[in-house]
Amino acid sequence: MKLSGRFGQLPVHVTIITVVLIWTIPTIATIVNSFRPPALVGTTGWWTAFAPPFAFSLENYERVLTTNNMGTSFLNSLTIVIPATLIPIAVAAFAAYAFAWMNFPLRNTLFLMVVGLIVVPLQVTLVPVLQAYQNLGLTGTFVAVWLAHTGYGLPFAIYLLRNFFGALPRDLFEAAAIDGAGMLTTFFRLVLPLSVPALASLTIFQFLWVWNDLLVALIFLGGSPDVAPLTVTVSNLVNSLGQDWQRLTAAAFISTALPLVVFLSLQRYFVRGILAGSVKG
């Protein structure tokens, strides 16, 4: 049993390692190139760095890190991303709970309409929303971007959470009701803790999409230095004709650092057995 189990594992290892290697090649190419002199990045392959004369350089990183405003735009990104991740998740969790476990007219119709809204192209919403923001005096404020990301992120968030909430066993809710738990208690003590993996993955993606957003920030916040997020500052490392694109290699890794930390720290919530013990039999 043990032996055959191990032998059976071999194809698993081979498959995973092959796929992971293929997936990593572009990233490796970029890491290597980010440490090469910019003039060489465009004219020779990244693998040539491993042959004499081993031309490595920190120039790309130097240029990126000494760019004006990097520190401020990092903080701007943080100021944008935290609320723009938490608000939609909270609002979506409320809605998903209702869609999954409450009865009301038009429930499924409304739900599917919300799901269908994922397809609305962002570009068609920009002008009407901007006009409304102008009237409300919201343009150029962080609140404007938080709300916009909430609106844009909600359909997917509701869809995902409703699916996970809906998969919770009915017995749980019946048991909770018998124990006299109210809606709030059931939601905060039962539904949310049992859906941690779903909430964790949603957090990761909403965080990433907001973190990497350029368009929404440029339209509703503007790109001026005191509010510009990292994406704006990074995309301005390249000139209007595309020159100095080599700097993007270093910038890509610098701006990927925080999302990766978020991913790695949330990964421990992807654990088996959250439901264990809560399900009968």
Next chain:
Amino acid sequence: MNRSFFARPVAALIVLALAISACGPSPRATGSIGGSVSVLATWGGAEQESFLAMVKPFEDKTGVKVQYEGTRDLNAILTTRVQGGNPPDVAGLPGPGQMAQFATQGKLIDLGSVLDMNAMRDEYPESFLKLAQVDGKQVGIFIKAALKGPIWYNPKQFQAKGYAVPKTWDELITLSKRIADSGTTPWCIGFESAAASGWPGTDWLEDIVLRQSGPDVYDQWWQGTKKWTSPEIKKAWETWGTIIADPKMVLGGKSAMLATAFGDSGNPMFTNPPRCFLHHQASFITDFFTKANPSIKSGEDFNFFMTPDIDSRYSGAVTGAGDLFGMFKDTPQSRALMNYLTTPEAQAIWVKRGGALSPNKKVTEYPDQISSDSAKALTTAKVFRFDASDLMPEAMNAAFWKAVLDYTNDPTKLDSILTTLDQVQASSYK
């Protein structure tokens, strides 16, 4: 367009300039104002640094903070923000075509009351001022310029091989064939430029149309009254085809032309031995050359000659382009900034940092011989025309870019490509 497009002799204007600048206080002299002004433009990287350096003295003197925002998607961002009612105070305009659209919608402020137009008239070539006018109003102003149509070569290699700089188009083709026969491809060409891929080819065709059929046909063409299928325009494509449709003429043939980034495409001129000898590109390409090949020297390893005359009747015709600025909000700060940006002092700052020519004729100090020669070619041209594709409506321009790629991909489809362009022409000029 009319005769006013022709640049007037410079000397006369300078005399006039001296006479006018003597009288009255100019709005260009501003004291401390404070506050801030938002600027949206397409510049990033070194360009952004140069622009910020350019406005630094202004900030110091007036106490106005310049809030610069850069985006390579200027078209989308600016259109949306103007449409949504939140334009920047001052913005770089994607081109004269879009400027006209904003102007007719009443979004742009008439600079006639903002700038010292007398000073403008003697410092700027009239053609540059005219290009930024809509219905007689000065709605934009150029603050930076580029020379289109230089052909770059490596003087050392030319000397070694005994090649001479061609004086006419025929000589250029003869030289190209001679190089091709010697076993090396004469030309290096690349059209890849992300979302704007194809544009380097439009510069070629503009140079050919202007030199082959003259300024009148050129003007009718960009104004949309000369069809793409007309004999003159079709002939220009075919003339160009003698180079780009011949695999022996261009390094790597069509695949390389379509797939190579325009900024990298000239680099094979500097390998040893060189893989090509000629490269057609605007004046700003020198910065690409020196960044990718740190060891080469301006004037020694690369120099330029202008795309030569095709028809001697139109001898000395030159194309150019530039960066237009417009004002969307009328505030004391934006007025002061617009005035400052047009001054020779301001423009000289960017020019000295490299990568830019000044449309202001009072800027004479250039960092090297090549940029000085480029500026001279631009401001003293006998016949000057602005980059036609930039003047066309944006939809026409984009179709033109695509046509360049389609033609390169399959030159035998020229007729259907031109018919498609005619259809776009019929629908995009209103």
Next chain:
Amino acid sequence: MIDRVPQVAAALLLPAAALLGYIFVAEWLLQRLPEGARPRLRPWIWIGPALAFVGFFLIAPAIQTIFLSLMDATSTNFVGGDNYVAILTDPNVHAAIRNNLLWWIVFFTSFVLINGLAIAVLADRVRYEGLAKSLIFLPQAISFVAAGTIWKFIYSYQPPGVEQTGTLNALVVFFGGEPQPWLTQSPTNNLFLIVVAVWAWCGFATVILSAALKGVPVELLEAARLDGASEMMVFRRIVFPLLLPTITVVATTLVIFALKAFDVVYVMTNGNFDTEVLANRMYKEMFTVRNYGRASAVAVLLLAGIVPVLVFNVRRLREQEAIR
């Protein structure tokens, strides 16, 4: 920089306080109401904020788009169905529809789904699961501004005889082949474009499916194994059916993303060489041609494209509710 700390802290605390405050106060108020009214009102309290947000940011603009699609380029005159006639007879739109359907919806979605599912299921069985998933996930964290640059290092092309700078062509030449301009040769360039998108999105499918996989009760798997079921059987009979709702979610989301695929195409080819897609077409009509009527008509085409996806979801929903 230190002066920004209060701002970041406020950004964290204020929205949290507002939302918690909302739901507690609303529920508290609800308790004051007669018992019969509560179940009728309660759902609207819980979905209210969400509906307000999507109503303002998505539904209103979507309805406006439908109206604009019946107006002319500058949205001043009513033109009826003219824009639809125009776009449906435009060969560029035909190419875009074909690319969206075939390359994006069929290939992109199935590649991502199959790959993501395989990684999620297989990684679950090895000790270096965290590392493997992190590396698959990494591309999701890279913005599309940088992704264009990154794939230059894979796809770039130099003429034969010149030293190749792209990984793929270097390999081709190493094995004695001719270098290929991957992104300009139709129709295979579509494949190379979706490879970039698959690379970027596989992490999305992996992470979500993996989260669902962790919810499959271990007891069920153990019981099946004890009964002598092979691993393949365990997967087919137990794991897959339990994952199906989540697979539907991921597949639906991917199909919708495929429908509005934009970034990769815009950055790498801008729709040239027969790689046009609908969203890029809409973008061009909107910002290049500035024909809001036609841009809106293309957008409505996208909206309509979602109907079959929703119909499929209706059925899945009914099934899920029937069994729980």
